[in-house]
Amino acid sequence: MEIKFSIRRHDPMDGENPGPYYREYIVDAEEGMTVLEALLKISEEEDPTLAFRRSCRSAICGSCAMTVNGFARLTCSLQVIPEYQKMGAMRIEPLSNHRTIKDLVVDMAPFWEKMEKVAPFLMPAGGSEGNPVSIEDQAGIDESQRCIMCGCCNAECNSLEIDERFIAPAASAKAWRFVGDVREGHRGKRLERLSEEHGIWDCVRCIHCTQYCPKDVKPLKQIESLRSAAMKEGVLDNPGARHVEAMADSVERFGRLDEAAMTFRTLGFLRSVGMIPLGLRLEKHGKMPHPYIFPQIMEIDEVRAVYDEIEKKYGLKPKKEG
Amino acid sequence: MIIGAGLAGMRAAIEAARNGLDTALVTKVYPVRSHSVAAQGGMNAALKETDSWEAHAFDTVKGSDWLGDQDAIEVMCSEGPGDILELEGMGAIFNRDSRGHIAQRPFGGAGYPRTCYLADRTGHALLHVMYEQVLKHGVFIYDEWHVTRLVIEGGKVSGVIAMELDTGKLHRLRSKSVIMATGGYGRVYRTTTNALSSTGDGLGLALSAGLPLMDMEFVQFHPTVLKRTGILMTEGARGEGGFLLNSLGERFMEKYAPKVKELASRDVVSRAEQTEIEEGRGVEGCVLLDLRHLGADTIKSKLSQIRELAMNFAGVDPIEAPVPVKPGAHYSMGGIPADIDCQTEIPGLFAAGECACVSVHGANRLGGNSLLEAVVFGRRAGKRASEYADSTELVAFPDSALRDAANEVAEILRRDEGERVYALRDEMAGVMEEHCGIFRNRERLGKGLEQIREIKERHRRAALADRGDRFNAELLHIIELGSMLDASEAILVSALHREESRGSHFRTDFPKRDDSKWLKHTLVRKRGNDFTVGYKDVKITRFKPEERKY
Ligand SMILES: Cc1cc2nc3c(=O)[nH]c(=O)nc-3n(C[C@H](O)[C@H](O)[C@H](O)COP(=O)(O)OP(=O)(O)OC[C@H]3O[C@@H](n4cnc5c(N)ncnc54)[C@H](O)[C@@H]3O)c2cc1C
Ligand code: SF4
Ligand code: SF4
Ligand code: FES
Numbered sequence: 001m002e003i004k005f006s007i008r009r010h011d012p013m014d015g016e017n018p019g020p021y022y023r024e025y026i027v028d029a030e031e032g033m034t035v036l037e038a039l040l041k042i043s044e045e046e047d048p049t050l051a052f053r054r055s056c057r058s059a060i061c062g063s064c065a066m067t068v069n070g071f072a073r074l075t076c077s078l079q080v081i082p083e084y085q086k087m088g089a090m091r092i093e094p095l096s097n098h099r100t101i102k103d104l105v106v107d108m109a110p111f112w113e114k115m116e117k118v119a120p121f122l123m124p125a126g127g128s129e130g131n132p133v134s135i136e137d138q139a140g141i142d143e144s145q146r147c148i149m150c151g152c153c154n155a156e157c158n159s160l161e162i163d164e165r166f167i168a169p170a171a172s173a174k175a176w177r178f179v180g181d182v183r184e185g186h187r188g189k190r191l192e193r194l195s196e197e198h199g200i201w202d203c204v205r206c207i208h209c210t211q212y213c214p215k216d217v218k219p220l221k222q223i224e225s226l227r228s229a230a231m232k233e234g235v236l237d238n239p240g241a242r243h244v245e246a247m248a249d250s251v252e253r254f255g256r257l258d259e260a261a262m263t264f265r266t267l268g269f270l271r272s273v274g275m276i277p278l279g280l281r282l283e284k285h286g287k288m289p290h291p292y293i294f295p296q297i298m299e300i301d302e303v304r305a306v307y308d309e310i311e312k313k314y315g316l317k318p319k320k321e322g
Numbered sequence: 323m324i325i326g327a328g329l330a331g332m333r334a335a336i337e338a339a340r341n342g343l344d345t346a347l348v349t350k351v352y353p354v355r356s357h358s359v360a361a362q363g364g365m366n367a368a369l370k371e372t373d374s375w376e377a378h379a380f381d382t383v384k385g386s387d388w389l390g391d392q393d394a395i396e397v398m399c400s401e402g403p404g405d406i407l408e409l410e411g412m413g414a415i416f417n418r419d420s421r422g423h424i425a426q427r428p429f430g431g432a433g434y435p436r437t438c439y440l441a442d443r444t445g446h447a448l449l450h451v452m453y454e455q456v457l458k459h460g461v462f463i464y465d466e467w468h469v470t471r472l473v474i475e476g477g478k479v480s481g482v483i484a485m486e487l488d489t490g491k492l493h494r495l496r497s498k499s500v501i502m503a504t505g506g507y508g509r510v511y512r513t514t515t516n517a518l519s520s521t522g523d524g525l526g527l528a529l530s531a532g533l534p535l536m537d538m539e540f541v542q543f544h545p546t547v548l549k550r551t552g553i554l555m556t557e558g559a560r561g562e563g564g565f566l567l568n569s570l571g572e573r574f575m576e577k578y579a580p581k582v583k584e585l586a587s588r589d590v591v592s593r594a595e596q597t598e599i600e601e602g603r604g605v606e607g608c609v610l611l612d613l614r615h616l617g618a619d620t621i622k623s624k625l626s627q628i629r630e631l632a633m634n635f636a637g638v639d640p641i642e643a644p645v646p647v648k649p650g651a652h653y654s655m656g657g658i659p660a661d662i663d664c665q666t667e668i669p670g671l672f673a674a675g676e677c678a679c680v681s682v683h684g685a686n687r688l689g690g691n692s693l694l695e696a697v698v699f700g701r702r703a704g705k706r707a708s709e710y711a712d713s714t715e716l717v718a719f720p721d722s723a724l725r726d727a728a729n730e731v732a733e734i735l736r737r738d739e740g741e742r743v744y745a746l747r748d749e750m751a752g753v754m755e756e757h758c759g760i761f762r763n764r765e766r767l768g769k770g771l772e773q774i775r776e777i778k779e780r781h782r783r784a785a786l787a788d789r790g791d792r793f794n795a796e797l798l799h800i801i802e803l804g805s806m807l808d809a810s811e812a813i814l815v816s817a818l819h820r821e822e823s824r825g826s827h828f829r830t831d832f833p834k835r836d837d838s839k840w841l842k843h844t845l846v847r848k849r850g851n852d853f854t855v856g857y858k859d860v861k862i863t864r865f866k867p868e869e870r871k872y
Contacts, residue, residue, distance in 0.1 A: 011790070014790075032635070032636075032637065034635075043796075047787070048742075048786065048788040048795070048796040049788040049796075051795065055355045055357070055517045055519045056355070056360050056518075057518060057551065058360060058635070059630075059631070060359050060360050060443075060446055061354070063355050077634050101792070101793065102792050102793045103793075105793050120454050121413060121454035121455060121457060122412065122413030124411070129411055132418055132424075133418070134418060134422060135417075138415055138417075138418075145447065146443070148354070149354050178413075181413070
């Protein structure tokens with residue numbers, strides 16, 4: 001089956017024709033051919049100047065992630081014909097949220113730097129040597145252990161798109177790999193650092209990372225594990241944790257979210273004042289929450305009963321310091 | 323300085339850093355992309371009281387068809403258990419049994435279930451742990467730097483020359499000691515389990531630096547790889563109880579290895595499959611790997627990656643149907659000869675992992691022994707190379723080395739017209755598959771050698787379509803192809819000379835093992851454009867040669 005590939009070419013260092021522009025190639029795709037195989041065919045038989053990374057061709061080394069028809073995909077495990085039939089096109093671009101070096105090769109340095117930021121190695125607690133990780137203990141971190149560092153999640157991350165310093169999903173999942181390890185000795189320190197600005201609380205929970213991860217690492221789920229671990233550990237002095245606390249309090253008191261009051265508690269007085277222009281704009285469009293209209297829902301007792309039950313069962317309510 | 327950031331290279335780097343040395347890794351792919359990441363089945367070590375390292379050593383010697391050096395095998399098997407525990411301390415998690423002990427699965431050729439694993443992602447788990455430790459120890463990483471030359475001055479190592487992929491610039495990197503850990507050469511064959519980056523670069527570098535290569539005729543063909551892509555279905559699949567069937571639905575291994583059947587050593591199973599296929603009992607050039615009777619639970623929990631690979635790359639769900647598989651080139655037993663401290667013939671130059679030949683695998687490697695080799699000898703190389711570096715001065719780096727390397731690249735880029743690199747590579751891989759596969763004879767090997775030499779000639783005149791500086795894969799590949807052709811020639815020459823059958827090397831014209839003449843290692847060297855052949859004794863300590871039967 002002949003399929004037209006449209007590939008984004010870009011060589012920022014090329015003085016004459018840097019691009020970006022799209023070039024088309026016709027590939028005779030056989031049954032089972034992967035997108036990576038098609039790219040190899042193009043570069044080996046037609047245009048060797050096309051640059052892209054590859055190595056294992058079996059979905060385990062993480063080299064070959066690219067944007068295919070608008071989404072981050074691992075090209076060596078994506079078959080050409082079904083993808084083409086589903087999308088009606090075959091458009092190949094470099095990963096988003098990363099600077100292009102050449103064609104489909106992106107600069108992964110920021111990706112590795114984020115990894116290094118989370119101190120991605122076990123710092124065992126004294127006396128944990130020879131302390132086996134039981135089957136159950138392993139289950140809690142197994143998903144995070146599957147990561148192949150391909151970058152698909154970071155490429156699709158909405159928070160990373162607006163804040164390049166955001167720790168982003170891949171490194172967060174890696175962080176949970178250690179925070180969630182029973183042998184780890186620096187859980188608290190790690191959680192404190194992860195709760196700083198640009199950390200785990202900056203995720204807007206768009207769930208893209210989980211959706212586009214080819215290895216089912218579920219980074220968002222690991223971020224949520226980190227958040228609740230941080231709150232349990234008493235790491236509460238940051239906007240994210242305060243936001244969750246405010247949310248929980250608001251629901252407990254009124255049975256609903258008091259969003260204006262939450263902003264105040266999350267950001268504190270001075271930074272809330274900074275939100276006034278946003279508030280005015282929200283007001284103008286009729287989107288400003290009005291807490292004073294229904295301060296409390298009718299069935300508030302039922303809500304509180306739920307809270308009590310949770311408290312009894314899991315003791316999840318964050319401990320306040322002091 | 324360590325060339326290669328697979329399991330062996332990174333383990334060496336950690337050891338050197340622990341010894342307080344200023345350590346760097348130079349690697350053509352980012353460390354976690356190294357092909358160790360693809361290892362599935364596991365890593366051997368005698369951990370249980372009812373097992374012993376001596377038993378492991380015996381199985382290894384027997385697996386090697388008595389060609390492995392027993393001093394090295396003793397080192398590996400006796401130190402292995404310590405390394406497993408150390409890996410756990412570093413953060414690795416091996417699967418546990420119900421009593422909390424490290425679980426061990428049976429593997430081919432082993433008399434005891436001693437393969438430790440993390441599901442079917444052992445290599446991935448270990449490589450990532452090693453990478454974590456490399457970061458922890460502050461090892462410097464020159465990633466996406468492709469080494470094109472070893473620089474030897476006055477008979478001692480003085481450093482390397484490497485091309486930075488991002489700019490195309492050549493750099494000189496000086497070091498008191500250099501460890502080679504560049505992995506395998508599977509890509510010289512058409513059907514291979516190896517990554518696109520497993521091009522045997524280290525072997526080419528070694529030959530050009532005047533080092534010999536040892537036991538290159540011994541190429542392991544893995545019995546269960548997917549037909550079109552060569553992607554591996556781990557031996558763990560048979561370890562967990564999988565069957566091999568022919569077109570008549572027979573468990574044909576009962577004929578070839580009545581006692582252990584599917585768990586005979588790899589060379590035995592691969593030959594059996596090839597025989598079934600050649601005698602007309604195959605299924606479209608394959609045999610069938612049947613896992614259905616293991617049940618969905620076992621397959622999903624212990625062989626989940628295998629299931630995914632079979633579904634994605636062969637369109638078969640092993641829970642529902644048997645997977646068509648065939649033998650494919652998998653592992654290089656041969657390589658750069660090195661002693662038990664990984665020292666090569668050149669002072670200051672060490673070799674570890676798959677590119678080295680210590681030799682623990684002899685004529686055939688047991689599954690699960692090469693991750694072990696990479697870790698044990700990576701560590702030992704790191705230690706010895708540190709001691710060496712501490713006791714020596716930096717050797718001068720000749721100016722001419724960089725100039726020569728640059729001229730070589732410029733010469734390639736100047737060629738206007740010539741054949742395409744990739745076409746030549748395909749031809750080479752075809753020749754090796756046809757003429758130097760599982761069944762060999764003088765005539766086939768002779769023809770293969772002729773053809774490889776002819777392709778070598780054409781390679782010297784091949785030209786590039788990409789003249790750019792940055793991420794020029796074609797330029798790198800013409801260099802890689804040079805190494806692959808050298809490795810091919812070394813394999814063919816060694817295979818042609820060894821007139822016996824031993825381990826993975828099977829000569830239909832000499833079907834018997836012949837200890838009186840051939841209980842020795844083959845050494846080939848490159849002199850100009852020719853290869854010369856020599857031999858070296860096998861070290862035998864405790865196990866006298868006997869017949870190898872499964
Ligand atoms: C699919 C598969 C499954 C396997 N499963 C098992 C198993 O279950 N158990 C087992 O024991 N063994 C297994 N093996 C074998 C084992 O994985 C390898 O032998 C071992 O991982 C090799 O490790 P290494 O460190 O020597 O090389 P690799 O991991 O291959 O690393 C080579 C390194 O060298 C670098 N390099 C190469 N050339 C250059 C150059 N010119 N310049 C710079 N850098 C360079 C690469 O970038 C890479 O970092 C398997 C092998 C394969 C292919
Ligand atoms: S859920 Fe959070 S981390 Fe994941 S992609 Fe969205 S913003 Fe990024
Ligand atoms: S979490 Fe998934 S998408 Fe992100 S880097 Fe790891 S494997 Fe890739
Ligand atoms: S090439 Fe390794 S993950 Fe695709």
